Structures are given as structure tokens and as C-alpha cells.
Amino acid sequence: MSVRRKDTIVFEHPPVISAWAAVGGKREGEGPLASGFDLLVEDAAFGPEGCSGWESAETMLQSKCARICLRKAGISAREVNLAFAGDMQAQCTASAYAMRALGVPFAGLYGACSTMTESLCLGAAFAGAGYSERTLVMTSSHFCAAERQFRTPLTYGGKRTTTAQWTATAAGACLLRPAGTAGIPVLSVTFGRVQDYGVHDINNMGAAMMPAAASTLLAYFHAFDASPQDFDAILTGDLGEVGSELLCTQMRREGYDLSNHWDCGCLLYDTSRQNVQAGGSGPGCSAAVLCARVLPRLQRGEWKRVLFLSTGALMSQTTFLQGESIPGIAHAVELGAPKEAATV
Amino acid sequence: MKLDPKTYSKMVRRAVPHSPVLKDCLWAFFVGGSICLAGEILRQTYLTWYDGEMAGTLTSISLIFASAVATLFGWYQKLATHAGAGTLVPITGFANSVVSPAIEFKTEGWVSGVGAHIFGIAGPVLAYGTLAGWVWGVIYWAMSKGG
Amino acid sequence: MSYLWAFVIGGAICVVGQLLLDYTALSPARILTGYVVTGVVLSAAGLYQPLADLAGAGASVPLLGFGHLLAQGVCRAVDETGLPGVFTGGLCAASGGVTASLVFALLAALVGRSRDQN
Incomplete structure (x- = not known):
């Protein structure tokens, strides 16, 4: 069960x-x-x-x-x-x-x-x-x-x-x-709650989504009395540079040190060189980073335990134009090392 | 969570990187100025054959044509990523805002796509410009009657 | 000399737009709409014609000039035909630019296609 x-x-x-x-x-x-x-x-x-x-x-x-x-x-x-x-x-x-x-x-x-x-x-x-x-x-x-x-x-x-x-x-x-097959185990999943802290700037999605990422992380840490250091890496979807900085600030305020945090939006592109402003976004961003970076690292045993979150901004063009603020959501997946790699 | 919208709005303002205003303004100045300079060269040329008003109209039409070509090849968009208001404010920017949706929405058909979207961006400019002109016209007419 | 003024005045009008973009939360669409309406107001106040005389295309090419054109057109039509001119003057004066934009846009759509920015 x-x-x-x-x-x-x-x-x-x-x-x-x-x-x-x-x-x-x-x-x-x-x-x-x-x-x-x-x-x-x-x-x-x-x-x-x-x-x-x-x-x-x-x-x-x-x-x-x-x-x-x-x-x-x-x-x-x-x-x-x-x-x-x-x-x-x-x-x-x-x-x-x-x-x-x-x-x-x-x-x-x-x-x-x-x-x-x-x-x-x-x-x-x-x-x-x-x-x-x-x-x-x-x-x-x-x-x-x-x-x-x-x-x-x-x-x-x-x-x-x-x-x-x-x-x-x-x-x-x-x-x-199902369990028993070779592959990267999904140890737990956490469904996020919608968070809205009144961000209205449609060009600053990272800021709009940060509270959702923080809330899901805190929900997990509180539920298991865990800390970021229990993980080899904590990855967020696409907060970009602005949202990532805000997340680290907020988590510090909550008493957690997020020094092993990376953001998919900043991993997919070289923000200093590729002219993508604050980083990448879109449903394909965290999906590609998961499959091109996170899962291979777990497979090779370079990481043993990872908390992976994707963050989403849940507004539409219509609600934005009608003056609604931008709500965010973040779901988390806890990934472990494959059985073979773990026993080596 | 130890956060409230008011605190957060302050946090966000602090975290947002500033625009490189000086660089942005230099780009806007030189690109915008150059487009206007090109316009003046055209206008002076047309003035040799036409009166001032027609020369002005022909200048606009020429710049609009140039902007349509630049838009078509994607050059206008590339220039605008640096020039900002330098490509936005001149009439070439207006033309770009009409030409780009026309090209973009071709996939949705000539009437519902191109036709319906062609003023999607420039529409507000025309609508409120026309309204402002009309209001001024009424005032001007009233003044001419009163005076 | 008119070339220098066209460059400087035209560039300066663009810089004002850039400052609005960088320092305010105004969207480009709002800034452009504001420019046209401001152009009408400046023209009505008699402030834009002197600038147009000085800078030529430097004043007429930015969208402020489009507002100036609308305001001028409406005045001329009112002078000629009275009240009906309120309805015809503005767009008559702007017809060249609007028609050119539409025709060139449709021709561009005929031969062109959407382009990836990547």
C-alpha cells in the first residue's frame, strides 16, 4: 500500500x-x-x-x-x-x-x-x-x-x-x-496547491510562480521533517534567474538553505550568452531538462536522490487583461537511484 | 509560509534586474534618428517634384514599404530586439505592426486570419488617434463658429 | 541643416519612448496609442507645427507626427466644409499611410511566411 x-x-x-x-x-x-x-x-x-x-x-x-x-x-x-x-x-x-x-x-x-x-x-x-x-x-x-x-x-x-x-x-x-522493472524509481509525488501573491506582471512569470514552488517544497519538508541537504539536488521548473533568487531568499527566511538548488530555466540555456533574458520556460523546458540532465545523472549514479518540481503560471490572456493576478502551482516528484546503481 | 503579498511585492521589486537604460536609449536614439534621417532625405528628394504635403505622404509610403520588406525577411524584428523604441515609435514600427500579423495569421486563412488580425496591434492607434482627431475637429469647429 | 535636426529630434522622440518602456510598466501598445493622441493634442495646441518646420521628417516620421497629420487634416476639412469635415478630415489626411500599410501587408502575406526567431 x-x-x-x-x-x-x-x-x-x-x-x-x-x-x-x-x-x-x-x-x-x-x-x-x-x-x-x-x-x-x-x-x-x-x-x-x-x-x-x-x-x-x-x-x-x-x-x-x-x-x-x-x-x-x-x-x-x-x-x-x-x-x-x-x-x-x-x-x-x-x-x-x-x-x-x-x-x-x-x-x-x-x-x-x-x-x-x-x-x-x-x-x-x-x-x-x-x-x-x-x-x-x-x-x-x-x-x-x-x-x-x-x-x-x-x-x-x-x-x-x-x-x-x-x-x-x-x-x-x-x-x-510498475515496481520491479529496471529504471529510475519515483519515490513520492506531491501535488501542489495554487498560490497567488498578487503578481500582475506577465513578463515576470518567475516571480509569479516562486510562492508555489516554495509552498510545495515546504509542504514536503514539513511532512517528512526533511531538509534540502537530504537531497543531492533540488530542481525547480522554470523560475528563471529572478524567480530562483526569490526562492532562495524565501527559503532562507523559512530556515532552509537551498545551496543545492538548480532551475531548469537556467540549465537549459546559458543565460549570459544566449539572449534568453531571465532563462527558459514552457512545459517543454522542465520536461527536456528532466530527460536530458536529471534522469541520466540518476542513471549514472552521480545523484542518488533528487526532488524535482515543475512550476506553472495558471493565468490566461483573458484573465490577465481583466486585471487578475497570476496564480502559480508546483508539483514535486521525488526521484531515487536505480536499484542496480544503489547496490554498487 | 512566511510571506504576504505586500512584502512579496517589495521583494520582487528588489530582485528585478534593471534595464540597461543608457544602452537602450543610445540604441533608440541612433536607430530612431537614422530612420527619421532617411525620411528627411526622401522628403527632400520628393520636394524637387512635389509640394510639401505630397512629399510628406510619399516619404511615409516609402518608409512603410521599406519596413514591410524588412519585416518580411525578419530583419525588422532582429533590429527591434536592440533598438526598442527606436523601431517602435517611427512610422516603420506602425507598418511592422500591420505587416507582421498579416504574415503570421496567413495559416488561419485570408479573411478570418489575415483580414481579422491585420489591425490587431495597430488598431488601438488608429481608433484612439481618429477619436482624438474627431474631438479636436469638433472643438475647432466650435471655435471657428464662436470666434 | 534640416538633416541634422531630423536626426536629433527624431532620435529624441524615440528616447522618450524608450524611457517610458524602461521606467514604467506601460505596454508598447499603450505607449503608441499615447503618442498618437499626444500628437493630436500638441498639434491642436499649435506646438507641433513649429517642430515640423524645424525637423521635417524628424517630426513627421515618429507616431506623434501621425497625430499631427490627423489634427491638421481635420482642421483643413472643417475650414473647407464646416462640421462634416470633422468626420472626413482626419482619415483623409492619413489615408496614404494607412492604405500603404494595408496593401504592403497583404502583399507581404502573399509572398512571406512566419519566421522562427531562434
């Missing part, structure tokens, strides 16, 4: 991430994590492959990612029992069209940039409970699709503010299996 402690579900028999894949675009390929990606594309428009718009290009990104993940797992799409997937497009269409081609049972999720851990939490719970033998979880984002939907046309000339973040053109996919 799994145990529930406060907001966290602890798995007695932890399900495992048995295979994973990360796909990225040009700017991601120029970043520090390039070598961790399974596929990097120079032209993320996928014109020669029949994509007519940026939305279908994002679908292509997901399709490629899913197929690589399944190939690495050595299974066919027919063997997948359930897929949790999400993206940032209106009505979650990038995932829906990717699943149309894949033909697996599918539940679409929306958690903005937190979607990867939202999917992982649900996927792990389903795998842990024995409801699904092979669960695919996947998220993506595409810079161009996000830009034209949420900001301005791509050829429009605008200058970004220093706190703005760059939507990653990337996708990440994980295949979850």
Missing part, C-alpha cells in the same frame, strides 16, 4: 521511469545540455515533413519524442496502456494531435509549465496502483506556437524586458512501469 502524508503520496513499491527521451530545437542545441538530448533539430518548422504551421510543428516535436522514448523502451505504441500528455496550446491540441497518430488511451492535462510533473505525478500514481502497466507521460512547448498565441507575431519587432523568459522549443517523454 502507498502511504499518504499530508500532500505527498509515498510509494511502498515505487514505480520506475524505465525509458525517457528529450527532443529540442536550435537554441536548445546551442545550450549547455545539448549532449543530453536524443534529437536536436535545426529547423523546428518541420516544413519538409509536411507541417504547415507552428502548431503542427509542436505536434511533430511530441510525435518524434514519443517514438524515440518507445524505441528506447523497446516497445511499440500498441503496448502503451495510457498516456498523460499536455502542452500550452489552446485546448491542449499539440498533445491531442500527437495522440491521434499514436492511437493510445490518452488523458490530456493542462498545468502550464508545471505539466511535466503533473503528468509524472499522475502517471506514477497509476503505475504504483497497478492501473497501468506501461504509462507514457509527455509534455512539449514550441517557442513559435507560444509566441503567436500569447504574445505577438514572430516578425513583430519588440524588445523583451529583463525578467521575460524564453519559451523552450522542446519535448520530453517518460515511460513509467
Whole structure:
């Protein structure tokens, strides 16, 4: 039986991430994590492959990612029992069209940039409970699709503010299996609570999402009487430079030293060199960092225990224009070392 | 959590990195100034054949054409990431705000996409500019009657 | 000499916009709308014509000049036709720029496509 402690579900028999894949675009390929990606594309428009718009290009990104993940797992799409997937497009269409081609049972999720851990939490719970033998979880984002939907046309000339973040053109996919299979164990999952501390600046998502990350971290630490030093690394989704600094300040105030904290938005790009302002963002950002950096490190035994959070900003263009503040959410996944590596 | 919205808003203000104002302004000044200088060269050229008003109109049309070409090749966007208001404020920025949605929303069709979005960014400028002109017109008319 | 003034005045008007961008939370759309309306007001107050005489394109190319154009047009039409001119003057004066923007935009859409910024 799994145990529930406060907001966290602890798995007695932890399900495992048995295979994973990360796909990225040009700017991601120029970043520090390039070598961790399974596929990097120079032209993320996928014109020669029949994509007519940026939305279908994002679908292509997901399709490629899913197929690589399944190939690495050595299974066919027919063997997948359930897929949790999400993206940032209106009505979650990038995932829906990717699943149309894949033909697996599918539940679409929306958690903005937190979607990867939202999917992982649900996927792990389903795998842990024995409801699904092979669960695919996947998220993506595409810079161009996000830009034209949420900001301005791509050829429009605008200058970004220093706190703005760059939507990653990337996708990440994980295949979850029940305990007893080789892979990275998911030790616990924590569903976050929506937090809103009155941030209204749509160009400062990191600040809007920080309280959500802090609240989920504190919920976990309080529930288990744990501290950041119990982990080799604590990773947050895409708070960027501004949000990360705020998180460390806040956690210090709460009595926790977050010196082993990294943010996916700052890992995916070299913020000093790549002109992405405060860092990366988008559902694909934390998904790609998870699959290109975090899981490989756990696999190689360089890390033994990691707390991985993705943070999402849950406003829409409409609520923003109507003057609502920006609520945030963060879900956490606790990842351990694979059994083989742990015994060595 | 030891946090309240008021404290947080102060924390955020402290954490936000400042814009490099001097650099931004130099870019804006030189790029904006250069666009205006190009406009003046065009205007002086047109003045050899046309009166002042028509020369002004032709200058605008020429700059709009240049901006449309630059937008088409993605150059205007690239310049704007440095120039900021230097590319925003001149008429070329207005043209860019009309041309870019037209190109962008072609995938949604010529009527519902291009046609419906073409003034998506420039619309407010036209709407409130026209309104302001109308209000001034009424005042001007009233003054001419009264005076 | 008009070239130098065009450069300096035009550049200075842009710098004011940049300061608004950097120091206030105003969005670009609001700043542009503000510029046009300010242009109408300055023109109505008789302050913009002297600047236009001095700087030429330096005053007419920034969006303030667009407001000036609208205000001038409305005045001329009111002088010619009376009250109906209130409705026709502004956009008549601005018709060249607006039509050019629309036509070139549609031609650009015909031959162009959206471009990745990466």
C-alpha cells in the first residue's frame, strides 16, 4: 500500500521511469545540455515533413519524442496502456494531435509549465496502483506556437524586458512501469496547491510562480521533517534567474538553505550568452531538462536522490487583461537511484 | 509560509534586474534618428517634384514599404530586439505592426486570419488617434463658429 | 541643416519612448496609442507645427507626427466644409499611410511566411 502524508503520496513499491527521451530545437542545441538530448533539430518548422504551421510543428516535436522514448523502451505504441500528455496550446491540441497518430488511451492535462510533473505525478500514481502497466507521460512547448498565441507575431519587432523568459522549443517523454522493472524509481509525488501573491506582471512569470514552488517544497519538508541537504539536488521548473533568487531568499527566511538548488530555466540555456533574458520556460523546458540532465545523472549514479518540481503560471490572456493576478502551482516528484546503481 | 503579498511585492521589486537604460536609449536614439534621417532625405528628394504635403505622404509610403520588406525577411524584428523604441515609435514600427500579423495569421486563412488580425496591434492607434482627431475637429469647429 | 535636426529630434522622440518602456510598466501598445493622441493634442495646441518646420521628417516620421497629420487634416476639412469635415478630415489626411500599410501587408502575406526567431 502507498502511504499518504499530508500532500505527498509515498510509494511502498515505487514505480520506475524505465525509458525517457528529450527532443529540442536550435537554441536548445546551442545550450549547455545539448549532449543530453536524443534529437536536436535545426529547423523546428518541420516544413519538409509536411507541417504547415507552428502548431503542427509542436505536434511533430511530441510525435518524434514519443517514438524515440518507445524505441528506447523497446516497445511499440500498441503496448502503451495510457498516456498523460499536455502542452500550452489552446485546448491542449499539440498533445491531442500527437495522440491521434499514436492511437493510445490518452488523458490530456493542462498545468502550464508545471505539466511535466503533473503528468509524472499522475502517471506514477497509476503505475504504483497497478492501473497501468506501461504509462507514457509527455509534455512539449514550441517557442513559435507560444509566441503567436500569447504574445505577438514572430516578425513583430519588440524588445523583451529583463525578467521575460524564453519559451523552450522542446519535448520530453517518460515511460513509467510498475515496481520491479529496471529504471529510475519515483519515490513520492506531491501535488501542489495554487498560490497567488498578487503578481500582475506577465513578463515576470518567475516571480509569479516562486510562492508555489516554495509552498510545495515546504509542504514536503514539513511532512517528512526533511531538509534540502537530504537531497543531492533540488530542481525547480522554470523560475528563471529572478524567480530562483526569490526562492532562495524565501527559503532562507523559512530556515532552509537551498545551496543545492538548480532551475531548469537556467540549465537549459546559458543565460549570459544566449539572449534568453531571465532563462527558459514552457512545459517543454522542465520536461527536456528532466530527460536530458536529471534522469541520466540518476542513471549514472552521480545523484542518488533528487526532488524535482515543475512550476506553472495558471493565468490566461483573458484573465490577465481583466486585471487578475497570476496564480502559480508546483508539483514535486521525488526521484531515487536505480536499484542496480544503489547496490554498487 | 512566511510571506504576504505586500512584502512579496517589495521583494520582487528588489530582485528585478534593471534595464540597461543608457544602452537602450543610445540604441533608440541612433536607430530612431537614422530612420527619421532617411525620411528627411526622401522628403527632400520628393520636394524637387512635389509640394510639401505630397512629399510628406510619399516619404511615409516609402518608409512603410521599406519596413514591410524588412519585416518580411525578419530583419525588422532582429533590429527591434536592440533598438526598442527606436523601431517602435517611427512610422516603420506602425507598418511592422500591420505587416507582421498579416504574415503570421496567413495559416488561419485570408479573411478570418489575415483580414481579422491585420489591425490587431495597430488598431488601438488608429481608433484612439481618429477619436482624438474627431474631438479636436469638433472643438475647432466650435471655435471657428464662436470666434 | 534640416538633416541634422531630423536626426536629433527624431532620435529624441524615440528616447522618450524608450524611457517610458524602461521606467514604467506601460505596454508598447499603450505607449503608441499615447503618442498618437499626444500628437493630436500638441498639434491642436499649435506646438507641433513649429517642430515640423524645424525637423521635417524628424517630426513627421515618429507616431506623434501621425497625430499631427490627423489634427491638421481635420482642421483643413472643417475650414473647407464646416462640421462634416470633422468626420472626413482626419482619415483623409492619413489615408496614404494607412492604405500603404494595408496593401504592403497583404502583399507581404502573399509572398512571406512566419519566421522562427531562434
